[in-house]
Amino acid sequence: MSSDGAIVELSVVGYEFPVASDREAQDEYDANWLVIDGSVRTAEGRAWSWTEPSLLTSEARELTTWLRSAATTDGAVPIWDDARLTSWLADVESDTVEPWSSDGADESDGLLLFLEPNLGFSVAARAEAMVHLRVHFSLEALPEPPIGAAGGFPLYSFFVTLTLDPADLMAAVEQWERDLAPYPIKRIAP
Template identity: 45%
Template sequence: MRLSDGTNSVDLRPLRYQFPVVCGNPWDDNWLIIGGSVTTPEGRWSFADPCLLTDEARTVAAWLRGAAAGTVPVTGPDDGSWWPDDLFVEPVLGFGVAARDEEAVVIRVHLSLEAAPPWQRGDAKPGLYQYWVGIRLGTAALLRAAEEWERSLEPFPSRS
């Protein structure tokens, strides 16, 4: 799935299950390694991390559709931080709506820990969800991204 407004872009794709062999543990059997490439005026980087369970990954498409429909509310700073609307077990990725007008929605793609920019990893790392990329997208682009994401998840059904 590609989210891009010409200035900022985030590409996300499920790469594989973290553990190729089913062991009967619903957690271990369903971790997906998500690959990402990010481009901002600050720099470019990529990551690959087991950060979404199969069921969590499926909620991303629903969230994108909700953002397009206007049912996901705009959220702002909370105690000086920007928190995503869609939270997952691993706090590596998150999504939020920063603004909305008649023509487009500005979504926030939160990138923490292994998905954070390289210059914010290690000792210089900010708190969870503090780094985010704002991307301005029209309704059609959000719906297209939801469809792309769902297609990319087809090879990865829930395994337990």
């Protein structure tokens, strides 16, 4: 929970296609979609929830690494195969990631994005030993009806900022890792 009362809870419901041999799960993308249950309450008290396939198993693990990095201020760089992510995480840890502007841009080096554009994450700031983490919502993860203009929001422009003690963020990371444990990355034989 954020120091201002805002809450974002994400949990894994299961694979979208639980059995790797399901007709619909004919490739590794389809076999590895995770259904995420999300619940949000803003500091102002607006609440909503959704349950949608939102992350691949690899992306859920990427989020774990990213959140761990956002909570760490000692400059240690976690090991990750993706060079861009590793570089970006090093910048997060060294406090050189610029706050992300919420101008609705689809691409930004300051925003962690996923294949399904329901969620995104960015560091707004680090101040007074707290991490100000933005959780961005788009498409199915937006509240109904969308807050704001009748036309909705550009991707990733609606977000909730969580002000967290790094230890609390690490506790959330550890819970997320436990939630992911039953859902390994599936490999589909050709």
